[in-house]
Amino acid sequence: MLGTRLLLQRSLLRRIPLARSLLLARSFSAPLYNSRTPDAVQMASVQTAAKPEQLALNKRSNTHNKRKQRKPKPVAEDSPEQVVLQDVQRLLATKPPPSDLTPPVPLTEPFTLVELAIEDLSCAGEGLAVVGQRVYVVPFSIPGDVVEAKVVRHSPNGPYTECDFVRVINPSPDRDDSLVKCQYFAKCAGCHYQMMPYERQLKQKREVIVRAFAHYFPNDSTDHLIPEVGDTIGSPLQYGYRTKLTPHFDKRKNSTEPPEIGFTTKGRRHVIDIEDCPIGTEAVRAGLKERREYVRNNWDQYKRGATVLLRESTTREPKTDTDTTTAPESNTEDELVKYIERKFCISDNKGQTTEYIGDYKFTNSANGFFQNNNSILPGFVSYIRDNLSLPAPASSTTPPPEGETPEPAPPIPPKYLVDAYCGSGLFTVTCGSAVQQSIGIDISAESIAYASQNASQNSISNASFQTGTASEIFKNINFPGSETSIIIDPSRKGCDHDFLNQLLQFRPKRIVYVSCNVHTQARDVAYVLGDERGVQYKIDSVRGFDFFPQTHHVESVVIMTRDEEPKKPRRYSPSDKRARKENARARSWSKDRARYAREAEAKEAKLKEKLEAEGEGNPDAESVDTPMDMGDEEPRGRKRDAGEMEPEEDGVRPAEAEQRPPRKFEIL
Template sequence: MATGQTTVDVGATPQAPQASTQKQHGKRPFHGHQRKNAKHRRKEKPPQEGSHEEVLLADIQALLASSKISDEAENGAVEAEAAPLPEQGTEIEVEVVELSSTGDGLAKRKGSDHIYVVPFSIPGDTVRIKGWTAADFISVVKPSELRDDSRVQCPYFANCSGCQFQMLDYAEQLKIKKNIVVKAYRNFSQLDPNLVPEVLDTIGSPLQYGYRTKLTPHFDGPKGNPRRGPKKSHESMPPFGFTPKNTRQVLDIEDCPIATEAVRKGLADERARLAVEYGKYTKGATILLRENTKRVPKSSPTDVPEVPENTPATALRVESDTHTDFKTCITDQNATSTEYIDSFVFTNPAGAFFQNNNSILPPFTAYIREHILPPSPPADAKPIRYLIDAYSGSGLFTITQSALFPGGSIGIDIAEKSIAYARRNAALNGLQEAQCRFLAADAPELFKSVSAYDPDETVVVLDPPRKGCDASFLRQLLQFAPRRVVYVSCNVHTQARDVGVLVRGEVEGVEGKKGVRYAIESIRGFDFFPQTGHVEGVAVLNRVDA
């Protein structure tokens, strides 16, 4: 079965759940043993990166803290002697007591307070493992009541690291993802819990399988090739697929059921091509598989449109009452892919970032549309007229929300190629520059470009990369002080960190203009990646006016 190696160390005496791990440089991080002399205790830093290790460590420390409190309540303050750890390589049975925000199970062995990190497990499972803190999952000894392995639709599950939750009912997956958002704000926002509203239920994906519009399988080069000089090519077809959890050996994968039908066909086609052409490769390669759609309108539900010119005969035909979609799979990074969200059309470089679950984008953009404006503004408040879409990419929010802003919407992104496509997308959707325009600029400098906008009439949408916003951007945002902020994120942990900054109204101790700060109106998760431990977050904030 699969292995689950994660560089995280814990001790019997936990830090507070908000404590951060040290950066990894081949050493295990400080794990919270108390020093005898308080003067020499390490100063704990707040969590910053939202990395896998940092998120996992916060969950482990919280579990250790709760276990200690429970033990003291039951047995008094006397500490029990910890059971010795098994020798490395010994197989043991452990019980999974909690699920971490990374999708890994957290398990304990009877008579020990040591925490084992076990992939592909869920609370209530008794599992056989091998290893210490980061354990290799071997098998399920006694399944949890939540586990139903008949739900698993992939033969590579528990080997491939792409999915963690295929054994779970989908409603249970959504509950887990809501809890991930809850813990993100508890561990990363550094806010008084009274300032964080109850996290709303996670919005599920219309498709739980067959939803991914992009995959990037890969294969390694021939073993033993020198760094310099002539290199030998493959003598047989190499494993082609994905890398198991925290290992380097590629797992050969013939199919991926979470991918769309077009992408699955593309994977089969590329495998067939590699089976013939493997001898041409002296190095490894990553192959792009991106769905592309050509849409032909129908005059009636029974209309049968002709196949568009230059459409491959192998294109998949998808019918609806209003149109027919012809779907293919692109493998050229520089080709242009086309996707539809309701009546909106978007083009992108096939290798560039765009959301990988088209099925959830209509309800997702509808939710943003319903919450981008204040629900009940004060009678004397100015109406919001302007939208600033920071980190706009090819214009997803700028375009889909533009009809709500009479003063105009502007999308700003550092990537000039993305802005070129955004302008093209605006034109494809019939939007004039006065209504929807785009600017290539570094996000921290964007507020210099919108100085004419009245902050009282402006809403800012943020959709940064996984690392979140940097301090310079957040400082400028507080200085500009828009009336409303909608923060969209693929990493709810860095989102919680940044939202905490906006609620406190300071960045690294520097206050924003006139002590500006924000209050959280709502927080909600969206499940862009069913069967995985990933959840996207949407936080809506309002400026607090004295």
């Protein structure tokens, strides 16, 4: 009896399931359960008393084991975590591999203070320091800094550790803390580069574009598909440029104090109470103070937290001789004579705002999307408009006199323009006047309504707009692709494969791809160039625009042109596994197998007749095995090894075989 009690107590201490302990007890004292002795009744009472506590212990034990066995979630492609991991792997690849005799460096305990020497910057604007074969990621630091940081967590997805910035021990030569204009910098998650000179910021943003395309074009040193990335175009205003801010607040339960209103802490969900934001325009900063006062006086009316909308709106009035109002910085001298601008802040989510880009007027939903830096928009729109023109054919170039370099022929404006993801019509309106007909497409009916209104109030009569889904975005477009330029300006997630497959089928002459996420842009460009239908496209230029100074964000523009000359498929496939899978599916001939079989049979019959006719005319002719396909392409499934020569066909040397135009198949 005593042994049975000890066994039960051990089961409670060691969290052994009760059923198992009772089974062991029965094996040691079987007569106990087959008799009606007082000891048996006492044992039953012990079992009944111990069961709830034992179940609770078992439940906690199972939960603990599940947490230990839980695998880390896979990192999504092109997510911020994946971009950081790419930077970490690239930096570790520059270090010598550790020898077998080198002992591994133990992981630092969380919340430990460490001293780190920053060697590089990630694409997310965070400093990278290498310790052993591990990278420590520290925000608000730049290469050359020696900083003190606090370890937060070791990433389960790669050899890097996330840290909090504490202080600078030895500053980098590129660091100038006198440039910082915000008292919340190094705490607020909004800005990353205020301590860095602006020219250095522009160079870093160009490097971000270079890295993104290098990731998706790993063999470009031999393929030469990507031209040299141009210098990033800077913003005329480095502070006071942002026309939209969205601070928020969280309402704590049973709290008697007004909540903090502002933006989140770097790496946390905690909201910092921010009274002013220097990157906002004067109207937005005034609106921030007004809305903060309103929330503090009426915070008890909110059941939970909320996001506050602050959006600048502009009115223009003709300037009179007696008016002495100072015009805004963005106006040119000619515009100063025409009008004066008055700016104010709108905080109603259902309201409307008015924006001016040069002489173009745009009305938008206050809560809708529109570019947030008006100071750079005139030059940006002009760059897009100039690059819509198609390059002149080589035959149109006038031969120069002897000894002089020929001048290229002027570009030819396209006849048609397609503005995909058009929003409220920014590019359709500002670029549509240079073409015969333009069309804007968006999935949002509200955006299409505003785009039509903007085209009407700017006297753009050759533009039309339609709502379309990604799967049928080109359904109602009857423009010939050879005379059409297309502008693509998707959200940060980029284009889906349905859209890209339709784009390749439409085959526009010129593609202008605008993106606020250069990583998804590089992925989509790799998809186009890696597809057989995109083999004729070449990249003319890649350049960044700094819409968001003091942050790591950069807007990128890629210009692509389709060459009419036939080309062989590139031996290149994007590094993205999903893109390769979709590419293979897009190139599949399974849907047209029957048609291709009929064509092959017809060619085979014609070839047999020709060979029979030649055989009758020449008795000495040898019999020839008739191939199923006499095209220049290899049979599917046969991959030529690197360095293997082209096979000879019909007695033609390889050099002559390459000069034959490749067969053209219509890929549906």
